[in-house]
Amino acid sequence: MRRRLAEAAERVREHETVGGQVELLRRSVEEAERQLDGLRHAYEREQQDVERLEGRSLTRVVASLRGTRDDDLTRERAEAELAARREADARARLAGLRRDHRAAQARHAELAGAPAAYAALLDERERLLRAGRDRRADRLAALAAEQDWLTARARRVEEAARAAAAARTALAAVRDRLARADGWSTYDTFFGGGLVGSVMKHDRMDDAAAAARVADRWLAVLRTELAGLPGGWVAPELEVGELTRFTDIFLDNIFTDLAVRGRIRRAREAVDRAGTAVDRLRDQLAAEAGEVHRRRAAAAAERVGLLTAP
Known part of the structure; x- marks a missing residue:
């Protein structure tokens, strides 16, 4: 043999x-x-x-x-x-x-x-x-159990990493649409955008709201995946607030424009915070994946050593 x-x-x-x-x-x-x-x-x-x-x-x-x-x-x-x-x-x-x-x-x-x-x-x-109840049998059994656990953990980490990547992409889409809404808000507030400016601003806000719903779903998926990982992993919430206001179009004045502009700015800050948190999670998941890989390789090497020894 x-x-x-x-x-x-x-x-x-x-x-x-x-x-x-x-x-x-x-x-x-x-x-x-x-x-x-x-x-x-x-x-x-x-x-x-x-x-x-x-x-x-x-x-x-x-x-x-x-x-x-x-x-x-x-x-x-x-x-x-x-x-x-x-x-x-x-x-x-x-x-x-x-x-x-x-x-x-x-x-x-x-x-x-x-x-x-x-x-x-x-x-x-x-x-x-x-x-044959060789002296190595107990250690081999322990290594097999460890490999099973590490394989399952590697799979969960990989699934969480995929969800984090998708959430990061979705948050980038929200940020992009909020930036466009912010541009129209600035025009509507300070450059006399009028009805057209308000309509365009709210169209962009509707786009941002739709993108935020997608990002929310991916963050929910990420939270589900992280729940299966021991160690207290936490995914951020996306709190962008209300992005649409019917009255802003029909009660168009500097006060409503400033209020909407403030909501957009707060939403952008919330998206930035969520993005930073997801980036931090991705780094942590990458480090965890590397550690799991290292432990699997070490366990495999020890197993081979035991099995090929005299």
């Missing part, structure tokens, strides 16, 4: 190594393709210069009048030949990289089952040790 485990582990290492080679070669092929394209264009330009001097063209006439045609033609032919050699070298290099890339891909495909085969052998080894 130990020999089989060692061989399987070696195949896993080779699978990972070859996978890195496949990616490296893919990038090298793309870079070589770009270089060949540039060299091909350079050769075409040099060849065109030669053809202009050889054929009937204004370039040939001017060079003949100056008495430099033969020298110019010799130089341009030499430059064209050099460009052609560079293109040929680049084409050959690209062909070689493509062959290497295909070979690496083929080997990587051959080793595709290596990780699963190694995992199956480790599971088999663990069953044998635990069934």
Whole structure:
């Protein structure tokens, strides 16, 4: 069993190594393709210069009048030949990289089952040790339970992180619409917007209210996801207040305009606070995800050490 485990582990290492080679070669092929394209264009330009001097063209006439045609033609032919050699070298290099890339891909495909085969052998080894009441059995059982707990926590953290990202996007949309409403409010309040200004302002406020409802729903989802995480995680509330007022349009004066402008400004501040809180939560969730990953890796490494030890 130990020999089989060692061989399987070696195949896993080779699978990972070859996978890195496949990616490296893919990038090298793309870079070589770009270089060949540039060299091909350079050769075409040099060849065109030669053809202009050889054929009937204004370039040939001017060079003949100056008495430099033969020298110019010799130089341009030499430059064209050099460009052609560079293109040929680049084409050959690209062909070689493509062959290497295909070979690496083929080997990587051959080793595709290596990780699963190694995992199956480790599971088999663990069953044998635990069934035989080996001294390592209790620790292996504890590690299995820890991995189950960490896997569940990683899933909850990931779901909460997705909800936080969606809430952050929704809050950005609210902020954008409130900024537009604020612009119309400034125009309506200080520049005599009148009925048209009030209508446009309230249209933008309606847009902001609709966006705030979407953000509220995502924040509610975030609170639900965080409730499943131990540790007292708290998502913010979005308190933007009333964003629409029928009377402001029909009782249009500086007092109602200032009152509405104040509500918009307070709503923007509330959105900014909520956004800052969500950003802080995202940072905390990212740190938690990193810690869970570290603990899972450590538990997995300890398990492998126990299972492969004599």
